Amino acid sequence: MSSTTSTAFSSLVNSLTSSSTTSTTSSSSSSTSSSELTTESFFQLLAAQLENQDVSDPMDNSEMMTQITQIAMMQAMNNFSTAIDNFSQINTINYGTSMLGKDVEIGYYDSNGDLQEMTGTVTKVDIYSGVPTLYLDGDEDTGYSLANLMSINETDTDTTE
Numbered sequence: 720m721s722s723t724t725s726t727a728f729s730s731l732v733n734s735l736t737s738s739s740t741t742s743t744t745s746s747s748s749s750s751t752s753s754s755e756l757t758t759e760s761f762f763q764l765l766a767a768q769l770e771n772q773d774v775s776d777p778m779d780n781s782e783m784m785t786q787i788t789q790i791a792m793m794q795a796m797n798n799f800s801t802a803i804d805n806f807s808q809i810n811t812i813n814y815g816t817s818m819l820g821k822d823v824e825i826g827y828y829d830s831n832g833d834l835q836e837m838t839g840t841v842t843k844v845d846i847y848s849g850v851p852t853l854y855l856d857g858d859e860d861t862g863y864s865l866a867n868l869m870s871i872n873e874t875d876t877d878t879t880e
Contacts, residue, residue, distance in 0.1 A: 758794060
């Protein structure tokens with residue numbers, strides 16, 4: 720690349736990076752980090768690189784294919800990461816709802832910082848923003864996170880003596 724092309728290319732990279740940091744693109748399930756280049760930014764860079772390339776020394780086809788392959792791999796990794804996040808959230812919800820009817824021991828710290836333990840049967844599970852909250856023995860006011868679980872037992876349903 721010539722120095723003029725290099726300067727124009729650097730200018731474009733800087734403008735794309737700064738516009739990426741000033742605007743946040745969000746979708747229904749995720750938002751783009753303020754410091755990363757998006758796929759659209761990558762293709763803008765590639766187009767600018769092709770437009771500003773030196774006619775006597777054009778961009779190598781294998782180099783272009785390598786760049787396109789890299790962006791495709793990044794998209795695939797991003798899609799995989801999103802799928803894993805969704806699976807993790809579904810798994811957490813399933814785990815929380817599977818606590819219904821189980822006898823559990825909950826541990827939590829009171830206002831003095833002392834560990835308090837409580838046992839009871841999970842009678843309700845609320846799910847808010849994908850996070851289950853457990854309620855014991857019909858108490859609708861005090862919910863507990865799954866992280867507070869210390870032990871889980873099957874409810875004793877044996878009625879024969």
